Amino acid sequence: MADSKRPHVVILGGGFAGLSAARTLKRADVRITLVDRSNHHVFQPLLYQAATAAVSPGDITAPIRFLLRKQRNARVLMASAESIDVEGKCVRLDRGDDLHYDYLIVATGARHAYFGRDEWEEHAPGLKSIEDALEIRNRFLAAFEEAERCDDEAERRAWLTFVIVGAGPTGVELAGVMPVIARKALAGDYRAIDAAGTRVILVEGLDRVLTAYPESLSARAKRDLEELGVQVRTGARVTAIEEDCVHIGDERIPCRNVFWAAGNQASSLGKKLGVETDRAGRVPVEPDLSVPGHSEVFAVGDLAAVKWGDKLVPGVAPAANQQGKHAARGILADLAGRARKPFRYLDKGNLATIGRNRAIADFGWLRVRGRLAWFLWLFVHILYLVGFRNRLSVLLQWAYAYFTFQRGVRLITQVEKREG
Amino acid sequence: MADSKRPHVVILGGGFAGLSAARTLKRADVRITLVDRSNHHVFQPLLYQAATAAVSPGDITAPIRFLLRKQRNARVLMASAESIDVEGKCVRLDRGDDLHYDYLIVATGARHAYFGRDEWEEHAPGLKSIEDALEIRNRFLAAFEEAERCDDEAERRAWLTFVIVGAGPTGVELAGVMPVIARKALAGDYRAIDAAGTRVILVEGLDRVLTAYPESLSARAKRDLEELGVQVRTGARVTAIEEDCVHIGDERIPCRNVFWAAGNQASSLGKKLGVETDRAGRVPVEPDLSVPGHSEVFAVGDLAAVKWGDKLVPGVAPAANQQGKHAARGILADLAGRARKPFRYLDKGNLATIGRNRAIADFGWLRVRGRLAWFLWLFVHILYLVGFRNRLSVLLQWAYAYFTFQRGVRLITQVEKREG
Numbered sequence: 001m002a003d004s005k006r007p008h009v010v011i012l013g014g015g016f017a018g019l020s021a022a023r024t025l026k027r028a029d030v031r032i033t034l035v036d037r038s039n040h041h042v043f044q045p046l047l048y049q050a051a052t053a054a055v056s057p058g059d060i061t062a063p064i065r066f067l068l069r070k071q072r073n074a075r076v077l078m079a080s081a082e083s084i085d086v087e088g089k090c091v092r093l094d095r096g097d098d099l100h101y102d103y104l105i106v107a108t109g110a111r112h113a114y115f116g117r118d119e120w121e122e123h124a125p126g127l128k129s130i131e132d133a134l135e136i137r138n139r140f141l142a143a144f145e146e147a148e149r150c151d152d153e154a155e156r157r158a159w160l161t162f163v164i165v166g167a168g169p170t171g172v173e174l175a176g177v178m179p180v181i182a183r184k185a186l187a188g189d190y191r192a193i194d195a196a197g198t199r200v201i202l203v204e205g206l207d208r209v210l211t212a213y214p215e216s217l218s219a220r221a222k223r224d225l226e227e228l229g230v231q232v233r234t235g236a237r238v239t240a241i242e243e244d245c246v247h248i249g250d251e252r253i254p255c256r257n258v259f260w261a262a263g264n265q266a267s268s269l270g271k272k273l274g275v276e277t278d279r280a281g282r283v284p285v286e287p288d289l290s291v292p293g294h295s296e297v298f299a300v301g302d303l304a305a306v307k308w309g310d311k312l313v314p315g316v317a318p319a320a321n322q323q324g325k326h327a328a329r330g331i332l333a334d335l336a337g338r339a340r341k342p343f344r345y346l347d348k349g350n351l352a353t354i355g356r357n358r359a360i361a362d363f364g365w366l367r368v369r370g371r372l373a374w375f376l377w378l379f380v381h382i383l384y385l386v387g388f389r390n391r392l393s394v395l396l397q398w399a400y401a402y403f404t405f406q407r408g409v410r411l412i413t414q415v416e417k418r419e420g
Numbered sequence: 421m422a423d424s425k426r427p428h429v430v431i432l433g434g435g436f437a438g439l440s441a442a443r444t445l446k447r448a449d450v451r452i453t454l455v456d457r458s459n460h461h462v463f464q465p466l467l468y469q470a471a472t473a474a475v476s477p478g479d480i481t482a483p484i485r486f487l488l489r490k491q492r493n494a495r496v497l498m499a500s501a502e503s504i505d506v507e508g509k510c511v512r513l514d515r516g517d518d519l520h521y522d523y524l525i526v527a528t529g530a531r532h533a534y535f536g537r538d539e540w541e542e543h544a545p546g547l548k549s550i551e552d553a554l555e556i557r558n559r560f561l562a563a564f565e566e567a568e569r570c571d572d573e574a575e576r577r578a579w580l581t582f583v584i585v586g587a588g589p590t591g592v593e594l595a596g597v598m599p600v601i602a603r604k605a606l607a608g609d610y611r612a613i614d615a616a617g618t619r620v621i622l623v624e625g626l627d628r629v630l631t632a633y634p635e636s637l638s639a640r641a642k643r644d645l646e647e648l649g650v651q652v653r654t655g656a657r658v659t660a661i662e663e664d665c666v667h668i669g670d671e672r673i674p675c676r677n678v679f680w681a682a683g684n685q686a687s688s689l690g691k692k693l694g695v696e697t698d699r700a701g702r703v704p705v706e707p708d709l710s711v712p713g714h715s716e717v718f719a720v721g722d723l724a725a726v727k728w729g730d731k732l733v734p735g736v737a738p739a740a741n742q743q744g745k746h747a748a749r750g751i752l753a754d755l756a757g758r759a760r761k762p763f764r765y766l767d768k769g770n771l772a773t774i775g776r777n778r779a780i781a782d783f784g785w786l787r788v789r790g791r792l793a794w795f796l797w798l799f800v801h802i803l804y805l806v807g808f809r810n811r812l813s814v815l816l817q818w819a820y821a822y823f824t825f826q827r828g829v830r831l832i833t834q835v836e837k838r839e840g
Contacts, residue, residue: 039565039832056476063830065609075611078565078832131833145459145498189485191495410483412459412498413551 006031006073009331010091010099012081012269013107014041014064016317017301017324021105022074024328028335032074033099035091039063039078040130045317045381047127048173051136052181053410061130081108084272086294103296105327106269106283110302110315113265113280120241124258127170134413136259140178141412143257144186147193158254160198163246165238166262167204168212169352172221174259175202176355179229185410201231201255203248205262208234210352210360212314217360220369224354264315266303273297278305282312287342289327298327306343313345317384322346351377426451426493429751430511430519432501432689433527434461434484436737437721437744441525444748446491448755453519455511457500459483460550465737465801467547468593471556472601473830481550501528504692506714523716525747526689526703530722530735533685533700540661544678547590554833556679560598561832563677564606567613578674580618583666585658586682587624588632589772592641594679595622596775599649605830621651621675623668625682628654630772630780632734637780640789644774684735686723693717698725702732707762709747718747726763733765737804742766771797 007030011018014036022034040061049055065076080094084104091099112126125135140162147159160182164175182198189195202209202225208218209225209232222232233248240247246255266281273291277283282305283291289304291297300323306313313319322345330340349363351373359373368376427450431438434456442454460481469475485496500514504524511519532546545555560582567579580602584595602618609615622629622645628638629645629652642652653668660667666675686701693711697703702725703711709724711717720743726733733739742765750760769783771793779793788796 039561039830053478056478057833058476058831061831063609066830069609075568076609077569078562079569130831134833141459142498148495149497149499189483189489189496410459410486411478411481411550413477413554 007102007331007335008033008100009103009105010035010101011105011107012036012091013109013267013301013303014038014076015044015107015109015301016320017109017327018105018107019064019067020321020324021107021298021300021328022068022071022324024325025073025331026071028073028328028332030073030103030331030335032071033077033101034064034068034074035077035079035081035093035099036064037078037080037094038129039065041067042130043384044128047130047133048170048177050130050133051127051140051174052177053137053141054177057130057134081269084269086272086274086291086297089296101296103298103331105298105300105324106267106273106303107299107301107320107324108267108269108303110264110266110281112260113263114260115263117241120258120260123241123243124165124260126260127174136174138412139257141410144182144190144193144195145412146256148190150192154254156193157197157199158244159256160193160195161201161253161255161257162198163201163203163238163248163253163255163258165203165258165260167202167206167209167232167234168261169210171202171204171259171261172209172225173353174261175200175230175232176225176228176353176358180356183229199231200229201233201248201253203236203238204232204234205237206234212350213352213360213362214367217362217367217369221352221354221360224358228355264302270299270303273299280305288330288340289323289343290330290340298330300324300327306345308345314350316350318348319345351380353377427522427751427755428453428520429523429525430455430521431525431527432456432511433529433687433721433723434458434496435464435527435529435721436740437529437747438525438527439484439487440741440744441527441718441720441748442488442491442494442744444745445493445751448493448748448752450493450523450751450755452491452494453497453521454484454488454494455497455499455501455513455519456484457498457514458549459485459498461487462550463804464548465804467550467553468590468597470550470553471547471560471594472597473557473561474597477550477553501689504689506692506694506711506717509716521716523718523751525718525720525744526687526693526723527719527721527740527744528687528689528723530684530686530700530702532680533683534680535683537661540678540680543661543663544585544680546680547594556594558832559677561830564602564610564613564615565832566676568610570612574674576613577617577619578664579676580613580615581621581673581675581677582619583621583623583658583668583673583675583678585623585678585680587622587626587629587652587654588681589630591622591624591679591681592629592645593773594681595620595650596645596648596773596778600776603649619651620649621653621668621673623656623658624652624654625657626654632770633772633780633782634787637782637787637789641772641774641780644778648775684722690719690723693719700725708750708760709743709763710750710760718750720744720747726765728765736770738768739765771800773797 009030009032011034041064043060046060068074083092114120143159147156150156164171178200182195187195210218270277270283283299284305289298301320302315326343333340351361353359357374359377361368361373429450429452431454461484463480466480488494503512534540563579567576570576584591598620602615607615630638690697690703703719704725709718721740722735746763753760771781773779777794779797781788781793
């Protein structure tokens, strides 16, 4: 069949969902164009490791086109999708160029959201991309430099106070690792400050941490965090964030660094699909993951609101993988003249790490905690980490960090300040 | 002796010269303050490896305060020195705070310079810092993305043409590795472009490449480069650099990326020492490396013009190390009531790599080239690379790049473009 007669599948987003959709279509007689505004796939579950200087950004990323290099029916475009014309079956890219599609899979994910307080973003960066991770790493490491340079004791304490908002997996992971870094990796390097005096506060609006887990594991995670030196404040609301302080309820805490791990807002492309999105901007989908009224358009991953019993499928990597694959299988079914099947989420369980050697795991029939859960976490994440080299290199860097308590990548990058 | 009575040695710059000065004073009864505007020491000889995506920035850097953590008489300040009052023995920092010194060692190095054509900098970044390396890496990798997206054949060729100005070690290293990356690492990943069609042009104003080497080795290096696919143009002058072209003599070459490896300008702090600097901004020094008229002030490394026969000591890492050490020994001599000795440069020879497995080495009594020289180069650089972990990790990444032809760190970072 001539190239231009093969159906054109456009995939927006090279995260877990988009990538797994492309791979599922590997042998299909289609042309695939995967569009992402960055050149790399990010292994999101390890972003917090890059944000806390344990691994280099390059270790948890891989070029999307490298991952698809052997798939001859796929091409990758580094471009930003600006809008979607579902009636005209066309995606408008950032330079005004159009991509016509026969099938469209929208997998552009979510960004962190500030509950309508966008002005907080400047003082409280979130963690979704490699650029976010670098921003957090730079701020975290620079805080100790500022504290060392500082003459005023109150000011110094503010630099050594870190507030993390949101006690989901990302917030817990960030909070759990920070006091350990301050006490072990950084402590001996400073003269004027006592890095062990670092204060890490984890703020959560709900009444417990890691609410996706059973209460017993939540309680264990909280205890683990407190043993590591984290102040956990559940049922507490952040009411203001300024450059030099954060307000929790009525209390003003002098603090120079706030990191945001609460709330997501789906990519704005979801609003261009002609259906009403939910409060978090997610697109409601049919059982086959297609967008209501447009069976040729699919929404998958963090962008989609996929029903799972009376809840929604959680925004985790395995769920995104499964959805991407399912959307691709819907296209395969169409091409073969078969009926599409409804999506069924296979819950593989939940894993979250706390600090350097504790974790909690919930597989429904099995609950694990402590060091065993941590090794399980390590194993699963290395197993899934994309690309052989990265796997080996990251393992080595973790081993280094684990046995020496040192952080390998304590690099503050900056816009070069020129002299004169 | 009370802390405040011990002589205060201020060192500006945490490169090879500054760091070796600090270390030489390890057991001295002095207080040392090392000031650097970044938090990390950069292993400069491998910067080009970071610029070409072979290693992560974190692999060739180490926090300065980590390197000095066990030296109790030293503290490290992340700050920028704005000016020096040699009469008042005082350094003014970027926030208006003053550092009074008894001894001052200025080791702030050099930046690349554009022969008075500063407007070229925007289109032709140089390679001195980690930020520079990231800029070059981003531009180099993004060029292939642009070419892949491009409809126009002439425009595509301009994206795939890379011009490197200056055939010193940095220019030769960059030029030698780029065609290999394009042919081997990237070639299979693109659909619309033939990455093997990449054109790399190395421009040198003098009549041969690597002029610090004997003519026979220069000739060999040129041949090696040409075999790798580099167009070497010696005795050629760049007359203009614009966004979409470069002019070499009268010829206009459409080209989207120019990298600058020609010409240095010493740090502007050299001009604050009260002596006339040379054309490249370097400070002339006494035989003991002190600044004329101020025996308590030393200028070392790329900032200093140190006589070596009828030439100057070259701006290489071993020379910077030796100078830093010598300045520190001058202070030690003062403290012990001994006379200072004149500096004598010990030339350990020159090593430069060309592409992935060739190099040239000149030890005066011995000249080596080809693969043997390359292994020598590898050995020497790993040996000297600061910090055990980095050594191992970098070795592994090189091995990976060497045996697979792949680049491990193909990451384009960018200022996050928000949607909507």
